[in-house]
Amino acid sequence: MRIAVSSDALDGVAGSLADALRERGHQVVAVHGALSPDERDDWAWASEAAARDVAEGRADQALVACWTGTGASIAANKVPGIRAALCGDAATAAGARRWNDANVLALSLRGVSPALLDEILDAWFATPPSDEADDRANVAHLDAIASPPTDRPEPR
Numbered sequence: 413m414r415i416a417v418s419s420d421a422l423d424g425v426a427g428s429l430a431d432a433l434r435e436r437g438h439q440v441v442a443v444h445g446a447l448s449p450d451e452r453d454d455w456a457w458a459s460e461a462a463a464r465d466v467a468e469g470r471a472d473q474a475l476v477a478c479w480t481g482t483g484a485s486i487a488a489n490k491v492p493g494i495r496a497a498l499c500g501d502a503a504t505a506a507g508a509r510r511w512n513d514a515n516v517l518a519l520s521l522r523g524v525s526p527a528l529l530d531e532i533l534d535a536w537f538a539t540p541p542s543d544e545a546d547d548r549a550n551v552a553h554l555d556a557i558a559s560p561p562t563d564r565p566e567p568r
């Protein structure tokens with residue numbers, strides 16, 4: 413799988429994210445933020461860049477990180493077509509893939525140890541999206557939420 417990676421800092425597991433993906437057979441197609449010598453490393457910009465790689469077809473998924481993981485996930489979710497999930501454990505990562513069809517994994521550099529990173533990545537990549545109708549309907553509705561309302565009230 414082609415994966416873009418971003419981080420706003422080089423703390424904790426940030427420096428090993430790309431290698432952890434390559435070890436699992438994935439292709440790291442872009443690194444952003446503090447992982448790149450040429451880019452702005454603030455979390456909103458770094459995470460946006462990785463999310464746009466997915467939304468614009470240069471990557472299949474992205475892994476975005478910041479100290480809390482919250483800013484990276486919020487920024488990624490602002491990009492149309494992105495379903496970013498902040499995951500702090502393997503069960504959440506599996507659920508994000510199964511029920512949310514998440515295409516961006518957001519991580520906290522503060523809360524994720526190297527061992528926990530392995531657990532989260534293993535669960536994330538082992539879990540396919542659900543094909544049950546109610547799960548697909550939920551995921552499909554996300555695009556509707558992000559679109560302008562169609563039933564606008566008449567002007568008064």
Ligand SMILES: O=C(CO)[C@H](O)[C@H](O)COP(=O)(O)O
Pocket residue numbers: 420421454455478479480481482483484
């Ligand atoms: O967790 C984060 C955002 O959600 C950032 O990593 C945190 O705010 C630190 O950023 P900076 O080093 O630019 O102050």
